[in-house]
Structure formats: C-alpha cells, structure tokens
Amino acid sequence: MNQTNYQLFDFLNFEPSLDNGDRLWRACAPSDIEEQNGDIYITIPFQLQHNSNEITPDNSVPRKDYKLRIRAYGDKTIRVSVAFDGSAIPEESEMLQYADTLKVIPLSFTKNETEWIITDHAGNKRAVVDFSQPKTEWWSDLQPAPQETIDLRFYPDGKKEVKLSAYDMFSPARHDAFALAMVERNGTPDRATCSFSAKPDECYMGTGERFAKLDLSGKTMQLRNQDGQGVNNRRAYKTIPFYISSEMYGLFLHTSSFAKYSLADHSTRSAQVMVEEAMLDMFVIGGDSPEQILYGYRQITGFPSLPPLWSYGVWMSRMTYFSADEVNEICDRMRKENYPCDVIHLDTGWFETDWLCEWKFNEERFANPEKFIQDLKKNGYRVSLWQLPYIAYNAEQYQEAAKNNYISKSEKKIQGASNFSVQDYAGTIDFTYDKATEWYKGLLKKLLDMGVVCIKTDFGEDIHLDAEYHSMNPDKLHNLYPLFYQKAAYEITKDVTGDGIIWARAGWAGSQRYPLHWGGDSACSWDGMAGSLKGGLHLGLSGFGFWSHDVPGFHGVPNFMNSILPDDIYVRWTQFGVFTSHIRYHGSHKREPWYYPNISHIVKDWWHLRYKLIPYIMEQSEKATQTGYPVLRALWVHHFDDKTCNHIDDQYYFGDDILVAPVMNSENKRDIYLPKGKWIGFFDGKVYEGNQWLKNVEVPLEEMPVFVKYGAEIPVYPENVNCTDEMDMAKVVRVKFDKSFKEII
Structure with missing residues (x-):
C-alpha cells in the first residue's frame, strides 16, 4: 500500500478503499469504576465510527462496553490492560519473570464531580480519570464539538504524569491519533491502539537494536523481528516492545503479536501503539532516572545473568x-x-x-x-x-x-x-x-x-x-x-x-536473561561500525546488559565475500571492541591479525589492554545483573538532564567510569563531547573540564579517545597473559585516575 500520510491507513492498517471489513470503535468517557481484589476496573463505552477517513460516530449502532483493568506493581509501575475479545489478561507468559521484590500493591478510588482518583495503600495517586471539559467561548458552529473521548492520566511512580492523548486532531473529524480505540474486522475484534501525549522536545530510545539515531522521535517502528541483513536499515534482528522517554517513563507492551510504535511521527503530539491482537496489555514504568526505569523493566521481564x-x-x-x-x-x-x-x-x-x-x-x-x-x-x-x-x-x-x-x-x-x-x-x-x-x-x-x-x-x-x-x-x-x-x-x-552463556542474534522481551547477544551482519565499513554502535546503545536502553558485534565487520564492501578489509577499519573496530562487554572477530573472510601485517602490532597491543581491563569489565558486569545499567551505555543514561546527550550516539559510557569516543573515519579526526564533570585521559593523564566540545581532535591510528571520571579507581590486571586461565585475580590492582596517574599498567 502506498503511503497516504493519514493515520487510519498508514498506522492502523485500514485499506484506503475501506472495503476489507475493518471498522473503528473509539473509547468514550468511562461510565463506571469498581475495585476487585485491589485492582481497579473502569467500564469504558466504545462508539462505532462511520466507515470513512472522516472520523464521525455511527450512532445507529449501540455502544459496546469494555473493562480496562489498572494494577500497581510496587511504587513505580502501573499495568493497564483491556481485552476486546473476552479473553483473560495473561498473568503469566514467557516474557514475564517478576522479581521477588516486585509486589502487587492494592489500589482504591475516590470520586468527585470532575475526576476519579485512583490511589495506592500509601495514599499515592497512581491514575486519574478526568471528566472536566475544555473551556470554550462560542464563536462559530462551522465545526461541531469534538466527540466524547477518554481522558486518562497515569502516575506510575506517584509523581510523573503520563496521559493518554485525548484530543490529537485537526478537526473533530480529522484525527492523527486516538487515546484508545479498537478495530473490528468483519465484526470480530482484530487489533487495538492507544496514544500517549508527547511533548514538543520529547525524545524516545530503545525498542530493541535499532540501527538509528539515539532519538527515535519522528519514527514509526515495526515490532516484528527480521533478518536485518546489515546494520544500516530499518529491519531489526532484536525488536523489543519497550521504549523509554526523556520525560522519564517507560512503556512495555506485553505481547508477542506483530505491533507498531509511532513515536511522535504520525503525529508529533503523540506516542502511539498499535497491536495486531484484540488486547492491550501495557506496563507504564516511572522513575527519576533512565536507570530506575530500566531497573523497573527488568523487574518485570528478568535480569541478565552473569557470563x-x-x-x-x-x-x-x-x-x-x-x-x-x-x-x-x-x-x-x-x-x-x-x-x-x-x-x-x-x-x-x-x-x-x-x-x-x-x-x-x-x-x-x-x-x-x-x-x-x-x-x-x-x-x-x-x-x-x-x-x-x-x-x-x-x-x-x-x-x-x-x-x-x-x-x-x-x-x-x-x-x-x-x-x-x-x-x-x-x-x-x-x-x-x-x-x-x-x-x-x-x-x-x-x-x-x-x-x-x-x-x-x-x-x-x-x-x-x-x-x-x-x-x-x-x-x-x-x-x-x-x-x-x-x-x-x-x-x-x-x-x-x-x-x-549463548551467542545469539535475534531477541524479544525477556531475551536479556540469556546472554549474550551480538549485533548481526554489519558491513566492513565506517557506516557499518557506526550502525553497530547505534544498535548497541538502543539495545542497552531496552533492558539488555551484554552485547557484542563482529569485529571488524562481517561482510566486505562492495564485494560481499571478497573485498579487501582496510587496515584502518580493522584497527578502529578493534579499539571499539576492546571497550565492549564482549569482543569477537568474525566475518566473511580472514580475520586473524597477522593477515594485516602493517597493523598487527597495534592490534596485539589493544588485545593485551583488553585483558588488563577484564577485572573492570567483570565488576561492571556484576552491576549489570543487579541494576538497570547495561555495560555499554548511552551518555544520556548518566546525563539525562543534558539535552545534548539526547542526541549523541557515537560515544558511550563503558561501565560507570569510562567514556569512549571511537574514531569512525579515515581522516583520524573527530569531535568529542565531554559531559559535566572532571575528566582525565585514559592514556595520557591529561585533565579536562566537562560540559564542552573538543573540536576536530586529531587521533593517530594507534590511539583512541578514552576518558575516565576524575578520581575513579579502575581495577586492572597488571600482567600480560595468553588467556583468562592464567589470571590470578589476587593480583588485580586498582589504578586511581587523578593527578598522581601516569599510565595504565
């Protein structure tokens, strides 16, 4: 189907001819609320719409009532579920692996003239149904009043408001998103959609291993795994039905059905969900930081185990x-x-x-x-x-x-x-x-x-x-x-x-429990390297703790099996690989370093550095199994109040203390952003003040820009070894990166 730029066709999958039996039902204002065993059930009438891209109610057909369930898990997560086909909301699935510490919290409600307020046992507000009407001043009846809709607001952590997008429209008949709606096909519930309000500067990350810019706003993603056939297209080996917003909430769509996210794309006012089943089951996760939200997601779907x-x-x-x-x-x-x-x-x-x-x-x-x-x-x-x-x-x-x-x-x-x-x-x-x-x-x-x-x-x-x-x-x-x-x-x-341990390419919600995953068939090129890093950053913002990639790219360019691999790509990708949770050389032809004699000595030095860093990597890996942190992290994870970091996807944190800026060009130059704080060069001990750009930095091939938080202590192995069997962890020393630092051991 050709793109129409209308949400009904391009997002909700209606045929432009409107002749395949699809009919839209929109949510109206809730009519009842009740509490059962600590869960809240809201009765919502749905109104059939005329079979047209002009969205108007078909009042000749009676409304249908459906019950939306709200349940609280702990003090930071709200589960919102509605089944349109009469089926039960699944309490168990392969995707769910609740942490022992995550308990269902009983909810109650109170009513007044303009709102229903849902609270937990501690009195924290967790959701509100708002019945207040928009203020108007009569001017014209050229257009009718908007249709009745649902105005539902969630407070997953009791503080931050995450609300359905009640009025995303141009005119009462021309909609760009629906707060809550269902599509029937030939009279049977077939798929469902809802939308959350988006702010003009809101950014979105995650949704799996996306080979895209860090900020996914303005994109519509298919939640359907595919052989990516590279790392520079819209396909994804690992699609995860979870996104995280710069407004400090995460949304996990609990489904394995084909679905879509449209993140301020079909409408810049809404983050939209569409799932190809007659049910919506969503976890809205709050927190004061990205790590807290990722921790909440792992509490639901499971924590990574330690390789x-x-x-x-x-x-x-x-x-x-x-x-x-x-x-x-x-x-x-x-x-x-x-x-x-x-x-x-x-x-x-x-x-x-x-x-x-x-x-x-x-x-x-x-x-x-x-x-x-x-x-x-x-x-x-x-x-x-x-x-x-x-x-x-x-x-x-x-x-x-x-x-x-x-x-x-x-x-x-x-x-x-x-x-x-x-x-x-x-x-x-x-x-x-x-x-x-x-x-x-x-x-x-x-x-x-x-x-x-x-x-x-x-x-x-x-x-x-x-x-x-x-x-x-x-x-x-x-x-x-x-x-x-x-x-x-x-x-x-x-x-x-x-x-x-396994070595896996595909993934879905819960796959993070079974490390580890790698980034697929990247091209041996600078864009292949850059695409790999983008994918790894998004995967880390999708609940995964460990990730690797084929060093120095999987396939040749342009001759898939036979193009010669450039020396500088081999070195630069090696440097990137050293500062990744796991490092594997793989590809369509020879990868052993002695086949690249001009740079093999450089590669050897970086391999030895890798082994010196293993104590630090192990320390950070332990943390990744107990918190919301991945080993490889977008700068935004630590600097979510710095809007510059919302858009940086060619640098990253390696654990808590190390900032890495890979060189991904043959010019041996790059710009480097140092976030707020005091930094020290990993190799030269030079001290930098953060919150600044270092422009057009020249980086010789044997070097890579790596910085450490000033004052941090990094555990390192002090000797060269052939393999980890030769490592005696009693020999590990901690190197402090301050004015006394001279060089890594």
Missing part, C-alpha cells in the same frame, strides 16, 4: 574454519606470537556439508572431535559452535523430526532461513512442544559433553509462518521464538558446563 570469566577474553572466528588442522594452526600461531585469546569459534563449516546443520562433526576433517576440543582446552582455548533452528530436508535428523512433530508442519516445500545457504529447510524446530525442546537439548548435549562451551544460536528472527506449531499460532510465535530458542540452548549449556 563466565573466560567469555570476556578475545573470541576468534571467521566464516568459516573447515578442519581441525586449520584451527590448530591458527591457535598455535596466536600463542607463539603472543596474541591473547580465549575462544575459537567454528562457524558453518564443521558439519559434513557446509551449512547443513546436523549437530555433528565431519569426522574426516575433525577426526577425533572430543580430543580436538580437549587439546584446545589444555592450550587455553574454549570451543564455540554455530548452528541454527531449521531442519533441512536432507539433514540426518529430518525423518525423526518430522515423524515426531519436532518441527513445524507445512504442506508445501519451503525455501529459506538463510541468505547464504543452498539448503532447503523443511521446518522450524517447534519449541512450543516440550518433547521437541528436549530433543533439541539432546542434540546440543552431545556436543557440550565433548567439551564445547558455547552454542551460537544464530537466526531465529523468522519462522515458517505458513506452518503449524504444537501450541501457538505462528503469528504469536514469530517474535517470541528467539526467547524459546535461546532459553533452551542456555539451559542445557548451563546444565552441562555450569556456565550460562
């Missing part, structure tokens, strides 16, 4: 290694030439046939895989393995999977699931079926029992939508699929190895 120590070392990979001899040669050379490394990742080529995922080694090229893995472990290397959740027709497991309903069922042959593979995939592993999940875990267990430590849960953004699944409609499963998939791999890995 193991070895995972913070360097991971080496490419697409792909094809034999044990090739891997051993690379690993031996890294040790011989003093390149520290902890993980060797085998991508698509360890199977009998490249890309034909059968969860077993090619025994000709990997003659004794268990000995191969154990020998690598003795040399300080862990092994990570690639796989995906789709079964090919010619896979060894196909007959078993099809016979036992371990995969989705479809009458027609499906081609897909990968941009690179020539395999035909018969179906998607059906994680809605407990026996299929246990079967999949069994496939992984055989590998983990050999000594493998991590499974790369690649793909999962797409499933076969025209197939049948055991206990869920595919439209509901699509977005939720990566959560089921990653949970299964994480659980069996933790059961066998003791370490809870």
Whole structure:
C-alpha cells in the first residue's frame, strides 16, 4: 500500500478503499469504576465510527462496553490492560519473570464531580480519570464539538504524569491519533491502539537494536523481528516492545503479536501503539532516572545473568574454519606470537556439508572431535559452535523430526532461513512442544559433553509462518521464538558446563536473561561500525546488559565475500571492541591479525589492554545483573538532564567510569563531547573540564579517545597473559585516575 500520510491507513492498517471489513470503535468517557481484589476496573463505552477517513460516530449502532483493568506493581509501575475479545489478561507468559521484590500493591478510588482518583495503600495517586471539559467561548458552529473521548492520566511512580492523548486532531473529524480505540474486522475484534501525549522536545530510545539515531522521535517502528541483513536499515534482528522517554517513563507492551510504535511521527503530539491482537496489555514504568526505569523493566521481564570469566577474553572466528588442522594452526600461531585469546569459534563449516546443520562433526576433517576440543582446552582455548533452528530436508535428523512433530508442519516445500545457504529447510524446530525442546537439548548435549562451551544460536528472527506449531499460532510465535530458542540452548549449556552463556542474534522481551547477544551482519565499513554502535546503545536502553558485534565487520564492501578489509577499519573496530562487554572477530573472510601485517602490532597491543581491563569489565558486569545499567551505555543514561546527550550516539559510557569516543573515519579526526564533570585521559593523564566540545581532535591510528571520571579507581590486571586461565585475580590492582596517574599498567 502506498503511503497516504493519514493515520487510519498508514498506522492502523485500514485499506484506503475501506472495503476489507475493518471498522473503528473509539473509547468514550468511562461510565463506571469498581475495585476487585485491589485492582481497579473502569467500564469504558466504545462508539462505532462511520466507515470513512472522516472520523464521525455511527450512532445507529449501540455502544459496546469494555473493562480496562489498572494494577500497581510496587511504587513505580502501573499495568493497564483491556481485552476486546473476552479473553483473560495473561498473568503469566514467557516474557514475564517478576522479581521477588516486585509486589502487587492494592489500589482504591475516590470520586468527585470532575475526576476519579485512583490511589495506592500509601495514599499515592497512581491514575486519574478526568471528566472536566475544555473551556470554550462560542464563536462559530462551522465545526461541531469534538466527540466524547477518554481522558486518562497515569502516575506510575506517584509523581510523573503520563496521559493518554485525548484530543490529537485537526478537526473533530480529522484525527492523527486516538487515546484508545479498537478495530473490528468483519465484526470480530482484530487489533487495538492507544496514544500517549508527547511533548514538543520529547525524545524516545530503545525498542530493541535499532540501527538509528539515539532519538527515535519522528519514527514509526515495526515490532516484528527480521533478518536485518546489515546494520544500516530499518529491519531489526532484536525488536523489543519497550521504549523509554526523556520525560522519564517507560512503556512495555506485553505481547508477542506483530505491533507498531509511532513515536511522535504520525503525529508529533503523540506516542502511539498499535497491536495486531484484540488486547492491550501495557506496563507504564516511572522513575527519576533512565536507570530506575530500566531497573523497573527488568523487574518485570528478568535480569541478565552473569557470563563466565573466560567469555570476556578475545573470541576468534571467521566464516568459516573447515578442519581441525586449520584451527590448530591458527591457535598455535596466536600463542607463539603472543596474541591473547580465549575462544575459537567454528562457524558453518564443521558439519559434513557446509551449512547443513546436523549437530555433528565431519569426522574426516575433525577426526577425533572430543580430543580436538580437549587439546584446545589444555592450550587455553574454549570451543564455540554455530548452528541454527531449521531442519533441512536432507539433514540426518529430518525423518525423526518430522515423524515426531519436532518441527513445524507445512504442506508445501519451503525455501529459506538463510541468505547464504543452498539448503532447503523443511521446518522450524517447534519449541512450543516440550518433547521437541528436549530433543533439541539432546542434540546440543552431545556436543557440550565433548567439551564445547558455547552454542551460537544464530537466526531465529523468522519462522515458517505458513506452518503449524504444537501450541501457538505462528503469528504469536514469530517474535517470541528467539526467547524459546535461546532459553533452551542456555539451559542445557548451563546444565552441562555450569556456565550460562549463548551467542545469539535475534531477541524479544525477556531475551536479556540469556546472554549474550551480538549485533548481526554489519558491513566492513565506517557506516557499518557506526550502525553497530547505534544498535548497541538502543539495545542497552531496552533492558539488555551484554552485547557484542563482529569485529571488524562481517561482510566486505562492495564485494560481499571478497573485498579487501582496510587496515584502518580493522584497527578502529578493534579499539571499539576492546571497550565492549564482549569482543569477537568474525566475518566473511580472514580475520586473524597477522593477515594485516602493517597493523598487527597495534592490534596485539589493544588485545593485551583488553585483558588488563577484564577485572573492570567483570565488576561492571556484576552491576549489570543487579541494576538497570547495561555495560555499554548511552551518555544520556548518566546525563539525562543534558539535552545534548539526547542526541549523541557515537560515544558511550563503558561501565560507570569510562567514556569512549571511537574514531569512525579515515581522516583520524573527530569531535568529542565531554559531559559535566572532571575528566582525565585514559592514556595520557591529561585533565579536562566537562560540559564542552573538543573540536576536530586529531587521533593517530594507534590511539583512541578514552576518558575516565576524575578520581575513579579502575581495577586492572597488571600482567600480560595468553588467556583468562592464567589470571590470578589476587593480583588485580586498582589504578586511581587523578593527578598522581601516569599510565595504565
């Protein structure tokens, strides 16, 4: 459908011809309120509208009443729910993992002539239904009065007002948003929408791994996972139905259905929600800072777990290694030439046939895989393995999977699931079926029992939508699929190895519980690097604690598999990777540093610095599992009262104390913003006053601008090591960054 620039068509998905059976029902002023077991139920009449883009009531049809439930969780979160199809509001789902400290708080209400006031047991105002009428002075009857609507205001933390957008319109018949509305299709409730008032300078962040500017205002996002095919477009591997506003509230849309957010886009006066199901279930989260709001979100959907120590070392990979001899040669050379490394990742080529995922080694090229893995472990290397959740027709497991309903069922042959593979995939592993999940875990267990430590849960953004699944409609499963998939791999890995870790690409609400996630198939280019960072910042503002990216980009430009990787991109991306929670080298061709001899010595120095920083990274990672903070943070998280930081997405905080400004150009120059405070150069000890721009700073290739809060103490490892197995944490020292600082150890 061509864009019309009318909300009814472009956002609510009506056909411009208005002939596909869709009818709009708008919320009117509430008619009743009651309390049941500490929840508040508000009866709201809905009025059918004429079948037109001119929004006018069809009064020939009786109104329909629906009950909206308001529930308080703790002192900072309000849950607002309404079901239009008579179904129950889900009290449990895979997305929800309430913290033990988060309790339901009973609500009560009082009435007066102009408003209903909803309060908690402590007397804090948590919501208000306002019946007061806008003031008018009669001038003309050229236009009628506006339709009856709902004016509902929430106070999730008892202080900050978050209100529905009651009057977002040009004229009574021309609307740009609806406070609350429902769409029927052929007489059956089909989808729902609501809108929150937006201020002219309000900014929005989050919604998953968005490869976009930090401020998402003026954008409409599809809440539908897709293979991003890069990091510079509107698609997203990890879509999260949660945004955070500069007005200090967050909105979590509890659904796995396809949905949209329009953040001051279809209307600059409203942040709009549309979900393709007959229910709205939303958590409105308040707080005095972004961290408090993110903490509130994690209290609902779960906190990240802590990855193991070895995972913070360097991971080496490419697409792909094809034999044990090739891997051993690379690993031996890294040790011989003093390149520290902890993980060797085998991508698509360890199977009998490249890309034909059968969860077993090619025994000709990997003659004794268990000995191969154990020998690598003795040399300080862990092994990570690639796989995906789709079964090919010619896979060894196909007959078993099809016979036992371990995969989705479809009458027609499906081609897909990968941009690179020539395999035909018969179906998607059906994680809605407990026996299929246990079967999949069994496939992984055989590998983990050999000594493998991590499974790369690649793909999962797409499933076969025209197939049948055991206990869920595919439209509901699509977005939720990566959560089921990653949970299964994480659980069996933790059961066998003791370490809870995966390496995942897709994501949905709750996926942060199963680290870690990486940024997908970025281009080996400056825009690929910049897009990766943008995605990581938004993901950190979506509840995730840990994140990585392919250093130095995944694919060549313009020749996908064969373009030469420039030396400066390799170095600059390495520097960026050192100051990320996890660092992995991966791509469509050679990534080992000795293939770039002009800069390999620079890379080696940065790898050694990475290992010196591991105590600090571990310290900050612990914090990420207990608070709302991610390891990699937008400046806005700490400086939310500085409007400049609302728009900076090429710098970031690395933990509490370190500010990083990657260079992302071949000119070796960049502007740097230092927020309020006193800063000291990480490498040179030079002291700076904050709240200023450093313009056109020249940065030699072997350097990167990194600053530390003046007076901070950073734990570092004082010796060079080959891998984390050689680290004795009793040797960690704390370096204070003040006037006594000379250089990092």
